[in-house]
Amino acid sequence: xxxxxxxxxxxxxxxxxxxxxxxxxxxxxxxxxxxxxxxxxxxxxxxxxxxxxxxxxxxxxxxxxxxxxxxxxxxxxxxxxxxxxxxxxxxxxxxxxxxxxxxxxxxxxxxxxxxxxxxxxxxxxxxxxxxxxxxxxxxxxxxxxxxxxxxxxxxxxxxxx
Numbered sequence: 001x002x003x004x005x006x007x008x009x010x011x012x013x014x015x016x017x018x019x020x021x022x023x024x025x026x027x028x029x030x031x032x033x034x035x036x037x038x039x040x041x042x043x044x045x046x047x048x049x050x051x052x053x054x055x056x057x058x059x060x061x062x063x064x065x066x067x068x069x070x071x072x073x074x075x076x077x078x079x080x081x082x083x084x085x086x087x088x089x090x091x092x093x094x095x096x097x098x099x100x101x102x103x104x105x106x107x108x109x110x111x112x113x114x115x116x117x118x119x120x121x122x123x124x125x126x127x128x129x130x131x132x133x134x135x136x137x138x139x140x141x142x143x144x145x146x147x148x149x150x151x152x153x154x155x156x157x158x159x160x161x
Contacts, residue, residue: 001059001095002056002057002058002097002100003057003060004054004056004057004100004101006053006055007053007055007065009041009044011053011055012044012045013037014062015040015044015055018064018065018085018087019035019067020033021087025090026122050069053068054066054068054101054104054105056097056101058095063088063089063095064087064088064092064098064101065101066083066085066086066102066104067085068081068105068108070082070114071118073115078113079113079115080115080116081105081112081114081116081117082117082118082119083102083117083118083119084119086119088101099131099135102135
């Protein structure tokens with residue numbers, strides 16, 4: 001019933017739809033998703049891909065996705081797999097689709113000699129936190145995420161205002 005496949009450039013509209021649905025689930029405003037199909041084609045399927053993506057299907061119908069890329073641990077001298085987005089359609093939750101996507105990502109991480117996997121979860125998303133912990137994931141409570149973007153990024157880069 002569940003199948004997981006690597007995306008192709010033909011999946012870009014589907015990937016963007018999943019990104020929008022995830023943003024809605026995460027209580028974002030529609031304008032907060034700036035991604036376009038052209039962006040995803042360039043960054044995921046161009047000559048220097050910045051991300052990879054998996055699609056989960058339930059009875060051959062798209063049901064969820066996982067978008068990931070690699071980071072690097074200087075302390076461990078090994079790559080890590082960073083899960084940027086994981087989303088399963090609400091009507092398909094509870095069927096093992098999220099776990100199947102995470103299992104495939106774990107297989108990829110092991111196959112690529114990664115030290116492990118990392119991702120973020122919103123602090124209010126208790127069902128997801130419990131699900132991840134049931135798989136053996138641990139919350140890194142001592143680490144806080146920092147983000148620099150927009151005018152502050154341009155200023156630091158020395159760009160004119």
